[in-house]
Amino acid sequence: MRMVLGLVLHSSHQDRLVEASGTLTGVQLEVVAYDQEKEIRPKVKAMLRRVHLDGMILGLVPYDACRDFLPPDLPLSVTRYTTLELTLTIGRALRQGWAPGPISIDTFDRSIVEDVTSALGMRSDEIACLPYAADTSYDQIIDFHQKFQQENPGGYVITVRSEVTRRLGEKVRLLNVAPLKSSVRAELHELVLRIQSQRARELSFAAGIFSVVGFDKDSNLDRARVGLLNMLLNTPEFADAWVDNRGRRGVVVLAHRALFNDVTQNWSSLPVVGTAHTNLGLRVAAGFGIGSSARKCVVLAEKAAAQAEQYGAPCGCLMDEDGLMVGPLRPGATPLSFTYREHGADLEKLARKAGLSAATISRLAAVDRKLAGKPLSPGDLADALCITDPSGRRLIRKLIASGLAVQRGSAQVNRKGRPTNLYQLTIAATISDT
Known part of the structure; x- marks a missing residue:
């Protein structure tokens, strides 16, 4: 199956990066x-309307410019400049006869700058670094470079940003960092493999009883x-499934896992039992x-069905090979809940809101008290409540809309892939204030 990937980049790097993708087949x-950052949002929105993407690769600047409207389930690879790019850029400076310092460097992580300069025996007091931050403007970056160069005459600038190159290129000695074709090629191949792995996972076998x-x-x-x-055979969602009798009182459905993801709305509800x-x-x-x-799969489905019978109402349960039981999945779209004996008037009022x-x-208040103000990701919340990651993301959105959670930055667990937004729950504080 052909794969469609979005590639968001500065126009000065277009030929280089498109050439790097030449080894990909079936993509x-x-x-x-784009030439200016203000072009990123409308152009990416237009691309998303025009074509269905299987994945997207983009840098930190484009990602921060359009992260709020990117589909949450779209596989991303957010590229960063690495140690190799910085090392080669400093090597270009030395080859041109420039001194090892002073140098002002923007956008690179401070740890990368320290690793490279120390390995090359460069003096730390002659190196200035301004790491990437989404809220840092071009004026601030340029001011950083100009101040350092005024205080350290004879130095030069290493920048990743094309706008900085345009505005400072004729005023100071400057080298622009160019992405390596090999790095981009590796990012593209890694993203393709990740998408293929996700597709294979969705096409894995599953059973329903x-x-x-x-x-x-x-x-x-x-x-x-x-x-x-007959009802299941005539249900459009089960058109691609194999449906047959299973004993005197049961029906078995065999299908790809992706079909059951859709039928259960990503394992958050089960409308079909309500229809029955x-x-x-x-x-x-x-x-x-x-x-x-x-x-x-069939054995696990039978065990899960036996568990669902214990709830006394139309519902479903999911069981995986590790013995994890998820449920009950009820006819409505209400997220999985946990029952406690006493809630109190304040908590009941907050729940309605x-x-x-x-x-x-x-349950969320208990999680909030345990965290003691520490931020968490939607995946962390899903793990704490024993629900799926999509359900965790939907729950976070509800909490933000009702003022019970606030965003607190992001975390990059792995060098590759999409940075994860972090959120702080405010449920315990809200209950104590009411």
């Missing part, structure tokens, strides 16, 4: 080239099972199994 590149609950007479049970079977209850008058317990083989259950707010 179509959609290039967004739908059991009719609450029928004593065989004739009624047979009629109920046949009705459930409304249209057929049946209470259905559903179980989903994700394992390494078809047989294993946020559009969440009191049990969920209670």
Whole structure:
């Protein structure tokens, strides 16, 4: 299957980076080239409207310019300049007969600058570094370079930013850092492999068992099972699935994992059991199994269905090969909740304001108290509540909209990939203030 990748870059680097992609096969590149930062947002929005992307590769500046409207499930690779680019740029300066210092450097991480300059035996007091920050303007970067060069005559500038090159190039000695084709090629291949891995994961096998609950007479049970079977066969979401009887009161559905992700709205709800209850008058317990083989998936699905029967209402459960049980998945789209005996009037009022259950707010308040003000990512929240990552992201958005969470920067867990936004919960503080 052909893969479509978005590539967002400065126009001065377009030929170099497009040439770097020449070794990729089965990939179509959609290039967004810009001359000024103000062009990034409208051009990226136009690209997203024009074509469906399987992934995107872009630098820190374009990422910060359009991160708020990028699809949350779009695989990204956010490129950074590395030790090799800085080393080669300093090597160019030495080859031109320039002294090892003084040098003012922007955009590179401070740790990279320290590693390179110390390895080259350069004096630390002759090196100034201004690391990348989203809120640093061009005027501030240029002021940083100009002040350092005035205080250290005879030095030169190393910059990543084309605007800095344009405005300072004729005033001071300056070298512009160019991305290496090998680095871009590695980033592209890594992104392609990541997308292929995600596709393979979505196409992995899964099974669902739908059991009719609450029928004593065989004739009624047979009629109920046949009705459930026909309903699933005529459900558009199961058009690509294999649906058949499973025992006297059950129906088995075998399909790719991606199909079940859609049917359960990323494992947050299960509308189909509500449809069976409304249209057929049946209470259905559903179980989903994700394992390494078809047989294993069916066994896990049967165990999950048995667990779903214990809840006394139409719902479903998911069980994976590690024994993790997720549920109940109820007909509505309410996120998975946790039940506590007492909530209190303040907590109940806060839950209504946020559009969440009191049990969920209670659990979130416990997580907030445990964190003691430390920020967390949507994935961390999902792990704490034993829900899926997409459910964690949806929950964070609800908390932000109701004033129960605020953004607190971002974290780059790995050098490659999308930086993760961090959030601070304010639930415990809000409850104590009411």
